Amino acid sequence: MKVLLTATGSSFMSGFKKVITSIKQVIPDAEVTVEDMTGGGDHLQVNVISQSFSGLSRVKQHQLVYKALKNELASEAIHALALNTSTP
Amino acid sequence: MNQETREKIESLIKSNSVMVFMKGNKLMPQCGFSNNVVQILNALGVGFETFDVLSDMEVREGIKEFSDWPTIPQVYLKGEFLGGSDILIEMYNSGELKEKIEIALAS
Numbered sequence: 001m002k003v004l005l006t007a008t009g010s011s012f013m014s015g016f017k018k019v020i021t022s023i024k025q026v027i028p029d030a031e032v033t034v035e036d037m038t039g040g041g042d043h044l045q046v047n048v049i050s051q052s053f054s055g056l057s058r059v060k061q062h063q064l065v066y067k068a069l070k071n072e073l074a075s076e077a078i079h080a081l082a083l084n085t086s087t088p
Numbered sequence: 089m090n091q092e093t094r095e096k097i098e099s100l101i102k103s104n105s106v107m108v109f110m111k112g113n114k115l116m117p118q119c120g121f122s123n124n125v126v127q128i129l130n131a132l133g134v135g136f137e138t139f140d141v142l143s144d145m146e147v148r149e150g151i152k153e154f155s156d157w158p159t160i161p162q163v164y165l166k167g168e169f170l171g172g173s174d175i176l177i178e179m180y181n182s183g184e185l186k187e188k189i190e191i192a193l194a195s
Contacts, residue, residue, distance in 0.1 A: 059157075059170070059175065062171065062172075062175065063157065070158070082173070084178075
């Protein structure tokens with residue numbers, strides 16, 4: 001079941017919104033989409049597009065996003081995270 | 089992370105050209121992401137060593153601190169941290185992984 005974050009209201013959505021705001025706090029210009037890979041709300045595909053990634057290695061780009069999601073990852077709110085980062 | 093764990097991690101990374109910290113082992117990966125990495129390295133025909141982090145909680149947590157990377161699996165090539173499942177897949181699909189490994193193993 002692929003749920004792309006939209007404005008529909010369900011408990012996962014608040015979780016997804018938190019993921020987006022956490023990322024935007026560290027990467028303000030980020031364009032973020034969150035997809036639920038399994039329907040359980042904790043296996044997420046997160047795509048982040050930001051100008052601030054340019055010149056950074058993939059590892060560094062992902063580390064930026066991981067830092068932003070430190071709490072979600074530590075609390076296992078996100079159990080599995082497939083990450084895709086790119087510049088616009 | 090205590091000194092003993094740090095030394096254990098460092099020696100594993102130093103003594104193996106391609107080192108994978110994963111859940112499970114080559115024959116029985118215990119997680120989809122760890123399995124991705126095993127399949128990719130097998131597809132490239134690359135020899136690699138693995139460490140099952142499920143067998144050692146100190147290493148499981150220590151490796152995340154060591155590389156400043158919060159997830160498992162983690163792949164190291166000649167001591168350099170390459171990334172986890174996502175980055176390996178991206179590099180494999182772009183052909184960059186095959187090239188990087190060939191260069192590293194040739195040197």
